[in-house]
Amino acid sequence: MSWLADLSLDIRQGLGLAHKRDIAQVMKFLSPHSAEKIAMGDDCAAIPDADSYLLLACEGYLNDFVATQAWFAGYCGVMVNVSDIYAMGGRPIAVVDAIWSDGENQAKPLLDGLASAAQVYGVPVVGGHTNLRNDRPQLSVAILGRAQKLLSSFSAEPGQQLLAAIDLRGHFREPYLWWDASTGAPPERLRQDLEILPTLAETGLCAAAKDISNAGVIGTLLMLLECSGLGGAIDINAIPRPAGIDLERWLRCFPSYGFVLSVDAINSEAVIEMFEQRGISCAAIGKTDDSGRLRLKAGDEEQLLWDLNSEALIGCGPNRQD
Structure with a gap:
């Protein structure tokens, strides 16, 4: 060969x-339930909104990554989502996060990384979900953006x-x-x-x-x-x-x-x-x-x-x- x-x-x-x-x-499972005018499989869902598009995306992270690279996992929560928005020809508006951890100390590096990337990329974290009583750290981050024309x-x-x-x-x-x-x-x-x-x-x-x-x-x-x-x-x-x-x-x-x-x-x-x-x-x-x-x-x-x-x-x- x-x-x-x-x-x-x-x-x-x-x-x-x-x-x-x-x-x-x-x-x-999802195709029969998807909106007729929203193609599934792109970096973001592109939702027609008047003369532009709202862009919606979400990223979840592997347990090993979150456990061993907590700060960078938090940073990637924003960085990767921001990249998805721009890949569709849009600009980000805001992110929300869902975080689980075994206590505040375990959550801190995840949140530090998330906050650092939010500042770097100029995208605010506006809400989400928090659970500090889980048996392990886990992270998911969603983003909203807008595009005038799509890629x-x-x-x-x-x-x-x-x-x-x-x-x-x-x-x-x-x-x-x-x-x-x-x-x-x-x-x-x-x-x-x-x-x-x-x-x-x-x-x-x-x-x-x-x-x-x-x-x-x-x-x-x-x-x-x-x-x-x-x-x-x-x-x-x-x-x-x-x-x-x-x-x-x-x-x-x-x-x-x-x-x-x-x-x-x-x-x-x-x-x-x-x-x-x-x-x-x-x-x-x-x-x-x-x-x-x-x-x-x-x-x-x-x-x-x-x-x-x-x-x-x-x-x-x-x-x-x-």
Whole structure:
């Protein structure tokens, strides 16, 4: 088996995609009850509201993460939700949190991290739920935002260029697959970097984007393609990557600032330039097509990663079976 085939298998069988497969299971129950005009499977629910959209999202965190990285888990409660709002072309309004712990001392680092990120990203915490009488710490955070025009996983079209924009000015929070380009960075810079996304939506330079999640850049692109009923090919060597970082590890990591976008070729150069002006690495890494098959390329070699025609990932595509 070739190196590219081994890499594709590792991505397919990785924990990041396994977590995303869980979505398909709950979709079977939620789809019949979802609002007719609200697509399910995007980074946020986009609820039409007069001439704009209310954006609503929620994140829950694994018990081990909350127990061992309490401050950073609280910080991520805001950071990750904020990224989801901007990935949809919106701007955040406020967050609420639900926290459980065995006493106040166990809750404190979670709340400290939450408060720090709220200040950094300029998003107030306006309420939530508290239980200090639980047997372990647990955390969930929800966010509300608003968009004038949407960036959506359902808006990609065949023949567009796939871009990856990632802030490489960070470091791994060893030994984890978390690329941290947020903590310690200037708050104003972080907020202005995120403003690129709603600007792209409002200027019409882009209509389809997604926040790179713990599924990594490849898994996140697969979700975007599934929602739009597309396939595509990705040149893994074109993906922006810090010097000295192993490719296989990088493809599986969750970056604190990372987005994939599907852009008309005529607009690609302008979109890349907007990120580059902010010091964000952005590159064209592939192209969409109507095959329903995602392939990875390296040099002259090509390897099928996933055939969405025969196997769904999150079950949110246009051809899903409810």
